[in-house]
Amino acid sequence: MHAETETAARENLVLVLTSPVEPEEVDPDADLAARYGLTSLNKVLFLTSLCDETGTELSRFTEHDLARMTTLRKVVDAVAPSTIEAV
Amino acid sequence: MIVNRITANAPTGGRISFARLDGTETLELVELHRRAGRLAGALAELGIGPGDRIGILAANSPQWVLLDLAALWLGAETAGFEPGKFEPDQQLVSRYGLRLLFTDRPAEAAGVLPLAEVDRLVEKADSAPEPVVWEPDRVTTVKFTSGSTGEPKGLGATAASIDSSLRAVQDMFHHRPGDDLFVFLPLSLLQQRYWIYSALRHGHDVTVSTYEAAFATLRRARPTVVMGVPAFFETARRHIGARAARSGKPVGEQAVQLFGDRIRYLWTGSAPAAPATLRFFNEAGLPIFEGYGLNETCIVAKNHPGASREGSVGRVVPGKEVLLDADGVISVRSDHPVNDHYAYAAPGDSEKVFRPGGIVRTGDLGLIDQDGYLYILGRADDVIVLENGKKIVVRPIEERLASGPAITEAVLFCPRQTELVAVVRPAHYPPDEAVIADALADANAALGKDERIARAIVAREPFTVENGLLTSQFKPRRPQIRAAYAADLANPQEGIHAR
Numbered sequence: 001m002h003a004e005t006e007t008a009a010r011e012n013l014v015l016v017l018t019s020p021v022e023p024e025e026v027d028p029d030a031d032l033a034a035r036y037g038l039t040s041l042n043k044v045l046f047l048t049s050l051c052d053e054t055g056t057e058l059s060r061f062t063e064h065d066l067a068r069m070t071t072l073r074k075v076v077d078a079v080a081p082s083t084i085e086a087v
Numbered sequence: 088m089i090v091n092r093i094t095a096n097a098p099t100g101g102r103i104s105f106a107r108l109d110g111t112e113t114l115e116l117v118e119l120h121r122r123a124g125r126l127a128g129a130l131a132e133l134g135i136g137p138g139d140r141i142g143i144l145a146a147n148s149p150q151w152v153l154l155d156l157a158a159l160w161l162g163a164e165t166a167g168f169e170p171g172k173f174e175p176d177q178q179l180v181s182r183y184g185l186r187l188l189f190t191d192r193p194a195e196a197a198g199v200l201p202l203a204e205v206d207r208l209v210e211k212a213d214s215a216p217e218p219v220v221w222e223p224d225r226v227t228t229v230k231f232t233s234g235s236t237g238e239p240k241g242l243g244a245t246a247a248s249i250d251s252s253l254r255a256v257q258d259m260f261h262h263r264p265g266d267d268l269f270v271f272l273p274l275s276l277l278q279q280r281y282w283i284y285s286a287l288r289h290g291h292d293v294t295v296s297t298y299e300a301a302f303a304t305l306r307r308a309r310p311t312v313v314m315g316v317p318a319f320f321e322t323a324r325r326h327i328g329a330r331a332a333r334s335g336k337p338v339g340e341q342a343v344q345l346f347g348d349r350i351r352y353l354w355t356g357s358a359p360a361a362p363a364t365l366r367f368f369n370e371a372g373l374p375i376f377e378g379y380g381l382n383e384t385c386i387v388a389k390n391h392p393g394a395s396r397e398g399s400v401g402r403v404v405p406g407k408e409v410l411l412d413a414d415g416v417i418s419v420r421s422d423h424p425v426n427d428h429y430a431y432a433a434p435g436d437s438e439k440v441f442r443p444g445g446i447v448r449t450g451d452l453g454l455i456d457q458d459g460y461l462y463i464l465g466r467a468d469d470v471i472v473l474e475n476g477k478k479i480v481v482r483p484i485e486e487r488l489a490s491g492p493a494i495t496e497a498v499l500f501c502p503r504q505t506e507l508v509a510v511v512r513p514a515h516y517p518p519d520e521a522v523i524a525d526a527l528a529d530a531n532a533a534l535g536k537d538e539r540i541a542r543a544i545v546a547r548e549p550f551t552v553e554n555g556l557l558t559s560q561f562k563p564r565r566p567q568i569r570a571a572y573a574a575d576l577a578n579p580q581e582g583i584h585a586r
Contacts, residue, residue: 015329016322018495020515037549041319044108044302045326045345062109063146063299 001028001073002080005054009076012049016042028073050079088250090227093287094160094218100264100290105149106304107297112149116287123156124215129208130157131216135186137162142188144168144175147295150205151274152283154189159227162219166229167275175199223247223423229430230277232382241431242382244277247423252385253281255404257289259391266351267292269310271301282314302345309347317360318561320353320375324367342371352376352392358562359463362398379463383440383447384419388461399460409461416467417453420446452480471501484538493526496550498563502576506541510572518545520583527585542582544575
């Protein structure tokens with residue numbers, strides 16, 4: 001995973017979770033909805049913040065792209081600068 | 088009536104925008120009106136006319152809005168089906184007597200058309216027919232509400248009930264050119280379509296977003312009004328609070344960052360909002376107004392600028408009357424009732440709710456203060472009657488239990504007459520039993536003797552709409568939660584016991 005994006009993703013993810021989780025505790029391959037209770041509204045808030053911080057345009061994604069971002073790793077892979085064109 | 092005016096008269100101004108993650112499409116309302124008329128012409132050629140019913144099972148989109156308006160134009164009923172809750176199959180078409188069903192999901196059943204067909208129909212038609220004039224008591228649309236058996240109940244809404252609600256809202260909020268009302272909840276919920284009717288009638292703008300994209304499209308749209316529900320504003324509150332704490336910037340600045348810089352007010356309803364959430368937005372400079380109403384009554388009461396009282400759901404709107412029985416159970420009488428029966432429901436459901444004279448028994452408990460403000464105290468169905476005859480209203484107890492950091496949600500039951508037992512969702516998994524026990528002790532210390540909670544069953548997973556433990560309005564489904572934890576509730580050894 002892209003290290004800077006991963007750090008930003010971890011930090012921004014825990015901000016929207018209702019349960020207290022430390023950024024470093026997030027399992028990159030765990031389902032964000034099932035394990036951490038991430039709702040679809042919170043997911044957009046998380047991605048909005050992450051994209052703001054990493055200088056990525058959220059408008060490059062569709063609702064369908066979002067639906068496929070089910071784990072932290074998939075989010076990072078989608079948002080990280082080197083892979084964004086592949087999404 | 089407004090539903091007649093908006094098809095008969097082209098709007099003089101205003102725009103409608105459709106916002107998705109990847110962009111926004113904007114139309115002048117006059118162009119929307121023109122396309123709706125042409126679609127009505129094309130649907131008429133397909134044989135659709137007064138009394139026919141068109142189904143729409145799709146995410147929010149321009150086509151959804153056009154179909155709804157074209158149906159109004161033709162005097163045809165709509166039935167809005169929320170994707171995920173219904174499947175676009177033959178059974179749906181048959182059960183609800185649909186002449187046509189439009190969907191954005193894959194479907195092959197007879198009578199089911201892809202939503203994209205709407206665009207082709209608009210292009211194909213060369214003229215619009217004369218709009219049909221709706222009689223007040225005719226049903227314009229079937230709306231669906233959670234049913235006790237899992238099968239949604241269907242309720243036809245009369246033209247006059249829609250008109251009455253739209254007028255009441257306009258008297259309170261004065262939506263006008265320059266306003267932009269932000270809608271993101273599914274258009275299958277009739278009230279979300281009100282804001283489009285309002286735009287066509289009053290010439291203001293309206294932005295329709297997909298549900299998933301709402302928080303991303305908000306600041307791009309810069310609306311003046313956001314139509315939400317408590318869970319949405321609670322999510323926003325947590326986000327704004329966390330961003331403010333992280334950045335050191337004022338809460339108000341973070342709120343503007345999320346909602347844009349033009350907010351005139353925020354609208355919430357459908358479920359009770361946490362007092363802390365309402366206070367948060369009011370203090371952040373975004374006035375938020377809570378109201379009260381059911382599918383069966385439409386809007387009954389609403390706080391609004393100039394008439395708002397903390398803790399209440401506002402004064403009763405013109406055309407509605409709140410009747411309280413000896414136990415405080417609310418019934419609502421309407422000058423223009425939504426209906427007097429369900430169109431689709433289990434036997435006996437209509438009789439439980441609808442009474443003669445345009446009266447609906449809500450099952451909620453309330454009181455009205457000396458200035459006419461209505462307060463909702465809980466659901467009559469949520470009252471536990473103990474052996475000693477004492478009635479326990481569970482909501483305040485549940486709110487107290489969930490008010491600390493350990494527990495995010497609590498639902499109270501009385502599985503045997505001897506004890507109250509809460510099913511709780513812990514703040515984090517794996518649950519910290521000692522912290523939950525502390526929360527239980529704190530709550531019990533503040534509760535009356537009969538209200539003491541004997542033990543707490545820790546929920547194995549959060550209550551969600553997806554697992555069937557919350558309604559689509561994010562209210563706990565008590566019967567389902569009770570069933571899911573029946574063994575734990577019945578076994579006095581189970582759970583975390585009060586000290």
